[in-house]
Amino acid sequence: MTCFPRLSRRLGFSTERSYEVDDEVAGIHNVKTYSYKELSIATNDFTFANKIGEGGFGSVYKGRLKNGKIAAIKVLSAESRQGVGEFLTEINVISEIEHENLVKLYGCCVEGNHRILVYNYLENNSLAQTLLGGGHSSLHFSWRARSRIAIGVARGLAFLHEEVRPHIVHRDIKASNILLDKDLNPKISDFGLAKLIPSHMTHVSTRVAGTIGYLAPEYAIRGQLTRKADIYSFGVLLVEIVSGRCNTNTRLPIEEQYILERTWELYERRELVALVDTSLNGDFDAEQACRFLKIGLLCTQDTPKLRPSMSIVVQMLTGQISVDNRKIMKPGLISDFMDLKVRGSPKTKPHSKISSYTASSSSDTIDNSTFSSETTTYATTFTTTYDKSADVSM
Numbered sequence: 389m390t391c392f393p394r395l396s397r398r399l400g401f402s403t404e405r406s407y408e409v410d411d412e413v414a415g416i417h418n419v420k421t422y423s424y425k426e427l428s429i430a431t432n433d434f435t436f437a438n439k440i441g442e443g444g445f446g447s448v449y450k451g452r453l454k455n456g457k458i459a460a461i462k463v464l465s466a467e468s469r470q471g472v473g474e475f476l477t478e479i480n481v482i483s484e485i486e487h488e489n490l491v492k493l494y495g496c497c498v499e500g501n502h503r504i505l506v507y508n509y510l511e512n513n514s515l516a517q518t519l520l521g522g523g524h525s526s527l528h529f530s531w532r533a534r535s536r537i538a539i540g541v542a543r544g545l546a547f548l549h550e551e552v553r554p555h556i557v558h559r560d561i562k563a564s565n566i567l568l569d570k571d572l573n574p575k576i577s578d579f580g581l582a583k584l585i586p587s588h589m590t591h592v593s594t595r596v597a598g599t600i601g602y603l604a605p606e607y608a609i610r611g612q613l614t615r616k617a618d619i620y621s622f623g624v625l626l627v628e629i630v631s632g633r634c635n636t637n638t639r640l641p642i643e644e645q646y647i648l649e650r651t652w653e654l655y656e657r658r659e660l661v662a663l664v665d666t667s668l669n670g671d672f673d674a675e676q677a678c679r680f681l682k683i684g685l686l687c688t689q690d691t692p693k694l695r696p697s698m699s700i701v702v703q704m705l706t707g708q709i710s711v712d713n714r715k716i717m718k719p720g721l722i723s724d725f726m727d728l729k730v731r732g733s734p735k736t737k738p739h740s741k742i743s744s745y746t747a748s749s750s751s752d753t754i755d756n757s758t759f760s761s762e763t764t765t766y767a768t769t770f771t772t773t774y775d776k777s778a779d780v781s782m
């Protein structure tokens with residue numbers, strides 16, 4: 389249902405401003421808008437008891453809509469507020485995109501300063517809180533469930549990358565953005581949010597900058613964003629799904645802390661199977677599991693061009709294309725860069741890799757960067773550019 393004819397009245401703007409808003413929304417038909425009051429009733433005044441999570445954009449609440457549907461209601465924080473027209477235009481694009489492996493956007497609220505997104509509620513939370521939640525979840529992920537999740541995520545991403553026009557680069561593929569329905573079907577969330585955030589947010593939002601451990605080196609260091617950066621993040625996620633562990637775990641011995649380093653080492657020793665989650669108690673298809681890990685390595689190769697497209701990844705995961713005859717190059721790692729930041733300044737601990745970047749890049753996009761190894765979120769002050777020319781050639 390479209391509520392735009394009445395939108396300006398509900399937004400409570402002055403008459404002059406209302407005409408502007410009416411103009412802006414004139415061509416938009418597929419987005420449902422909710423009043424702030426309705427969402428407030430749905431969440432019992434955004435009460436803490438209904439809060440189901442908090443991310444870089446703001447808080448997420450569970451609520452029951454007027455039509456009885458349960459929804460996840462994401463209240464964007466003050467920094468992410470932007471013009472009504474721009475917000476609605478982007479929402480319009482996102483709301484038209486439908487795929488079984490993408491979270492469905494029900495609609496939005498743009499009232500006064502409020503910017504709220506209303507999504508289909510997914511019963512089984514995110515992969516981060518369940519599979520990688522350190523045993524706090526009662527869910528069991530069999531090998532079959534993991535393989536379905538990996539293939540589903542790959543399909544959703546292939547759809548965003550290759551079928552939607554213009555293509556959408558997610559920019560933040562990670563375990564907390566993979567939500568699970570009651571049957572453990574995976575749904576990629578936040579796939580349109582990158583587009584909704586004003587450019588100045590790149591300086592403050594961990595989300596826009598990405599999340600450490602999933603960031604492709606060329607994106608992290610040079611701000612060069614193409615679909616290949618998503619493919620890198622997918623590769624990391626794939627290895628997490630097979631191994632059941634987070635990409636970075638500082639409690640492990642140093643040589644095992646970074647999952648990609650570990651995967652590469654085991655690959656070279658032809659012992660990839662040792663990485664498969666021990667909680668499966670050996671109940672998995674070893675050939676398939678090792679194939680998935682090799683695909684993870686293919687996706688995370690240092691040279692973006694060498695990473696396969698997502699549609700090829702889907703075919704490799706489903707066994708339609710063989711992986712065995714593919715040469716796999718060493719993964720691109722920013723752990724050296726992370727190491728540098730955690731353990732000392734470039735002055736006290738020079739490192740060839742990062743110093744060559746900083747030396748050669750006074751005009752480069754990094755000005756300053758910080759991260760916390762505990763939260764594994766990463767904030768870097770760079771201007772993100774969507775590198776279209778690079779994308780075409782990759």
Ligand SMILES: Nc1ncnc2c1ncn2[C@@H]1O[C@H](COP(=O)(O)OP(=O)(O)OP(=O)(O)O)[C@@H](O)[C@H]1O
Pocket residue numbers: 440441442443444445446447448460462491507508509510511513514517560564565567577578594595
């Ligand atoms: N549609 C949904 N259904 C059920 N739970 C959801 C839904 N959307 C979000 N959540 C929950 O809210 C949490 C916060 O989501 P949000 O996207 O705001 O942050 P995040 O993914 O953890 O981090 P980031 O902001 O970096 O994406 C999620 O981890 C998930 O547990």
Ligand SMILES: [Mg+2]
Pocket residue numbers: 443564565577578
């Ligand atoms: Mg999210």
